[in-house]
Amino acid sequence: MKKLLGYLPFHFLLFLIAGICCQYYTDFWNFGIVRLFCILLFLGIIGYLFRKTILFVFISWLSFFLIGILLIYGGDATKNYNYFEKYLINTSNAILAIDKVLKPGNYHYKYMAEVLQINHQKTTGSVLINIEKDSIASFFKIGDRILLKNKFVAIKESLNPHQFNYKNYLAKQGIHQQVYATKQELLLLDQTSTSFLGFIAAFRLKIQQSLQQYDFSEDELAIMNALLLGQRQDISKELTANYSKAGAIHILAVSGLHVGIILWMLSFVLKPLERYKKGKVIKLVLVVLFLWFFAVLAGMSASVTRAVTMFSAIAIGQFFNKRNAIEQSLIFSMFLLLLLKPLFLFDVGFQLSYLAVFGIIWVQPVFYQLWKPKYYIIDKGWQLITVSTAAQLGVLPISLFYFHQFPGLFFLSNLIIIPFLGLILGTGIIVLGLSFLTILPVFLVDIYGGIISILNRLVAFIARQEAFLFSEISFSFIKMFFSYLVIIACFQFFLKRNAKRCLFFFSSVLIFQSVFFYEKYHIEKNNEFIVFHKSRNSIVGIRTGSFLEVYNDMDSLVTKQNLLKNYKVGENILYQNYQKLPTLLQLNKQIVxxxxxxxxxxxxxxxxxxxxxxxxxxxxxxxxxxxxxxTIIIADGSNYKSYVRRWKATCLKLQIPFWSTNEQGAYIRK
Structure with a gap:
């Protein structure tokens, strides 16, 4: 750890992250790129003149802080002079190019697309396209160009407290507008894509079509497409739910685990090359080339690109075989990724990947030394357990913060799934190649499909053990931050037991307890009246401390509403009661x-x-x-929109406050 703190790129990384966060959350720099470049140039000259003094260090830190600001400011497409939204009028025609095919929703096919042109103006910017399922028989492909009339609408904020903020999620991917359309409103201009990703998408589609010629079930094909080709669109909701409950949802998205297994297999297969002169160099080149080929085949998604960059750096670190080389390579890969894609910093997958890998690198060797099994199979099982524990320890606080659940059987899941995953990935490459050449033997189809089916059944069995799934855990950002402090302090004390580290550990525990009691005190003081937004129904809550009284017109179905679960977890509600909606409700001195x-x-x-x-x-x-x-008139989501518009106009005319949950979100009165 001390050597890592002395690693110069680690310092640059910290200040780069600080600059990225500062600009993203405050947006304080609005003085143009040229001025920022001039400041950086001036700092560079000063740094060169004082390169042998301590001032050089501070100038370097400030420079990378400003580079972080520059990356966010310069990467904001909405600030570009040719951003498409600046040229929109009611009669605009837009030409779009499909960039990415997303998983369909209940009613729409979804795509990400680049806006190439508005009328005759060349433009930049990306949008989300939603196409009605009933109106189109075939999917668009990456690279397809389409023409449509101006139907762009802003993406709405989340309408209920603690609901998933889809607008914020898309904004981090540079998308601020979306389109809802039918087939009749779209005109396909060109399907002959000349882009590299378009060519790869076409190649991947041919592989998918070749697999469909064989006797694989729908779930087997869905898992193959997800694990080998990075395409998760066909995974059923039931299958996704099973993997989530089993604590194995991470294996359905090609990420660090998959690429790590592929790196291990390649290192094992190509190990004989090390006997020859320059063999290690040849092995490294082949490993990195194959990893990037896999990334391209899997669609170069953000998670795949991150994972392959990270494990390419690890492969290079292993090649040099020096102490701390792997950690330093990881730091460098993170630094490089953030320079290229600064918004990766706010991606949950990015955070989980690096925390898990750092947990494995730092913690797993210590855990493994606690017991040395004599037998090979037991030793390999112990290795898997220590790797799973170390990775889980690295991601536990942030997982609780984002997902609010903890799978108690993650030991069992990983002990079973990781060997299966290695077998599926290793054999899958052969299956893909043989199916593409149409020479895949039937016995291999049966064996490979059987392996995937067994995996799915085992995951479903683990998922049914609901007593071991701890869900709806309220975990705030500040709790997450200080829980990492406790974990680090505990681990440092475990490595070397002395008075200084003991004090650090108990101080961190005391701080964490203080945070816990402060949040509990704050919760008990909080009282509010909430009108939730729910389409076609009415849900109203009166919150008193950690107790929530829910009035509704939904019978027993109300207990399954995600909007209430999100509110309960986000506000740390411990008790709930459900009642029918009354005609009158007493709210302190106010009548509802x-x-x-x-x-x-x-x-x-x-x-x-x-x-x-x-x-x-x-x-x-x-x-x-x-x-x-x-005092105020509130219209909830159960009303017709035409009625709401009329009521709003009447209230505006008579100067009465009006609130529509469909437009403004849930009404909250403290």
């Missing part, structure tokens, strides 16, 4: 009046209530306002 299809509101002595309109009541809103003089 619910008006449904019956349209009843003629109540005596009721003045200045909060009015919640639900299920599209046919009322004269102007008369209601004159009679009740409400």
């Amino acid at each position: 009046l619910f008006i449904d299809t019956a349209g009843v509101y003629n109540l005596t002595d009721l003045r200045q209530p909060i009015v919640l309109l639900r299920q599209s009541p046919k009322i004269n809103l102007e008369r209601l306002i004159n009679r009740l003089q409400p």
Whole structure:
């Protein structure tokens, strides 16, 4: 660890990350790229003049901080003079090129596309395309060019508290607009893609079509496409849920685990080359070339590119065979990736990959030394357990923060799945090649399909052991941060037991406990009234500390609503109670009046209530306002949009506050 802290690129990486975060979250630099370049040039000259003094170190740190700012500012497509949104008018025609085929939703096929042209203006920028499933018989392919009228709309914010923020997720990929269209509104201009990725996509499609000629089941084909070709679009929801519950969802996305196994297999197969002169160099070149061939075949997705860059660096580190070479190669690969794609920093996969690998590199050797089995098979099993434990320790806090669950049987999952994964990946390359050449023997189809089926059944069995799946765990960012501090302090104390490290460990535990008690105190003080957004239904909550009273019109189905689960986890709600929606609700000194299809509101002595309109009541809103003089009128997601627009206009006319959950999201009153 001390040698890593003395590794200069590690310092550069830290300040690069600081610059990226600073610009991304504050957007404080808005003075142009030229000025930033001039500042960096000036710092470079000063650094050169004082290169033999301590000032050089501070100038280097500041320079990489500014480079981080430059990467975010310069990479923001919306600031480009030819960003497509700046040229949109109601009658615009747009030419788009398909960049990526996404997993379909319930009602739409989804694609990412680059906006090449608006009318006659060449443009830049990317959009999300949603095409109705009923209106198109075949998929678009990467590289296809399409023409459509201006149907661009901004991507909405999440409408309920602690809901997954899809707008923020797409913004990190440079997408701020989307298109909803039918087949009749699209015109395919060109299917003859000349791009490299288009050529690879066409080659991958031929491989997929060749596999479909053989007697593989749908789930077997879906797993093969995911693990060997990086295409997860065909994986069923049931299969995805099983892998998630078993703690094995990570194997469905080609990432560090897959590339690491491929690197290990290549190193084993090509080891005889080391006997020859220059054999190690030849082996390294072949390994790196094959890893990048696999990345290209898998579609060069962000996760694959990250993993192959990372493990190419590890292969180079192994070649030099020096102490700390692997750690330094990892640091360099992270530094290089962030220079090329700074928004990778906010990608969950990027964070998990590097934390898992660093956990394995630093922690696994220590765990492995605790016991030395005499027998080969037991030794290999012990290695898998220590690797799984080290990786899980590296990602546990951040996994709890993002996913709020912990699979208790991850030992068993990894002990079973990793050998299967090695077999599937190793044999799969042969299966792909033989199927592409149409010479794949039937017995190999049966054996390979059987291996995948056994894996799926084992995962389904583990997933059914729900008693070992700990879910809906509330874990805040500050808890995540200090839990890593506890893990590091504990590990350092385990390596060397002295008074200084003991103090560090117990101090970290004390800080973590303080955070826990502070959050608990803050939760108990928090009281609020929430009108959630739910299409076609009404859900209202009154939160008092860690208790949530839920009023709804959904019977028992309300307990399965994700919006309530997200709120419960995000706000650390410990207790819930469900009741039917009343007509009146007492909220401290304020009355909440619910008006449904019956349209009843003629109540005596009721003045200045909060009015919640639900299920599209046919009322004269102007008369209601004159009679009740409400403090605010709320329209939830159960109302027709045409009614909501009319009510909004009436409230604007009479200067009454109006809130539509469909437009503004959940209404929250503290």
